[in-house]
């Protein structure tokens with residue numbers, strides 16, 4: 190498939206608030222956060238049916254791609270009409286990351302590569318992987334450079350956290366290094382790895398990163414963390430000067446959040462919150478998209494967690510919530526949703542409330558000597574295990 194950097198209709202007419210990432214001009218400055226186990230091609234399609242933005246894949250392991258791993262290449266699947274095709278890669282070795290990017294780009298498989306440097310999972314940071322990589326600045330820079338060089342005209346972006354913990358903050362130096370290496374954007378989840386998903390995202394750090402990156406290149410900075418309502422997105426941009434936002438958990442069971450974001454950025458009236466009947470229609474559509482992609486046997490068990498999110502806040506009762514976690518076929522899913530009162534409405538306070546994991550904090554351990562700033566040695570085996578998070 191040839192690369193398709195030509196913008197789609199939703200990306201052409203860049204509004205004043207538009208966001209440029211390499212050749213792509215997005216009319217709404219919004220990126221769907223990569224979320225392992227969530228942002229597969231069906232979920233990305235569902236979200237983009239509601240609004241504009243950039244929709245990033247689940248995280249894919251660079252080593253898995255280089256070694257021809259079936260699972261990794263399956264995760265790197267895009268809809269035929271998806272444009273731009275945006276992939277998130279995870280890797281800890283510059284050679285491996287460069288080779289993965291080269292393969293993706295040479296056969297025109299992707300139009301954008303995002304690099305994940307935010308994973309807080311102990312099983313990778315303990316070996317020097319994930320969020321521990323930016324704490325070894327020369328290695329971090331070498332990985333980013335390898336990706337940018339291999340990507341040629343395809344834009345490369347990075348996504349990271351503030352650092353390991355409050356005593357080991359890395360985001361300003363990493364942001365400058367990434368900008369110097371030629372990335373097309375820098376995204377910050379404004380928490381440390383120690384925080385995981387707990388507490389509040391510290392948006393002030395996004396503002397500091399804007400200043401730090403501005404001194405090096407014109408790469409836009411994207412703010413991420415705790416955007417639960419469209420007004421949060423505009424406020425984060427207004428208060429920090431960042432050029433766009435990355436939204437994750439707020440979309441779980443709420444893909445129409447993209448319509449709310451669209452309205453906020455284009456000045457249109459916000460769409461009314463959906464009643465339960467509309468929510469059930471979206472959930473059924475989601476289930477069908479997932480079934481078309483991976484078959485009913487695998488899609489319906491995956492839909493259970495999504496159904497839990499779709500029903501968040503609706504007074505549907507314990508029995509329905511119990512049945513959701515055992516639903517096994519599309520017919521059962523249809524029947525369950527059909528049994529609900531379609532006129533129910535969500536409490537607006539619940540609709541825009543935090544959802545998804547809030548786990549943490551958890552201390553971060555890195556290998557002895559890891560903070561030796563001069564070292565470019567990639568971490569040992571285990572650091573690039575396939576894990577999720579960022």
Ligand SMILES: Cc1cc2nc3c(=O)[nH]c(=O)nc-3n(C[C@H](O)[C@H](O)[C@H](O)COP(=O)(O)O)c2cc1C
Nearest residue numbers: 222223224225248305378414415436437438578579
């Ligand atoms: C289930 C789940 C999976 C995630 N997987 C990834 C991932 O693979 N790569 C990544 O960079 N971030 C990952 N994240 C982090 C999100 O991209 C995002 O940075 C984080 O959720 C904060 O944004 P939010 O407050 O809008 O959710 C994940 C988050 C969740 C909840």
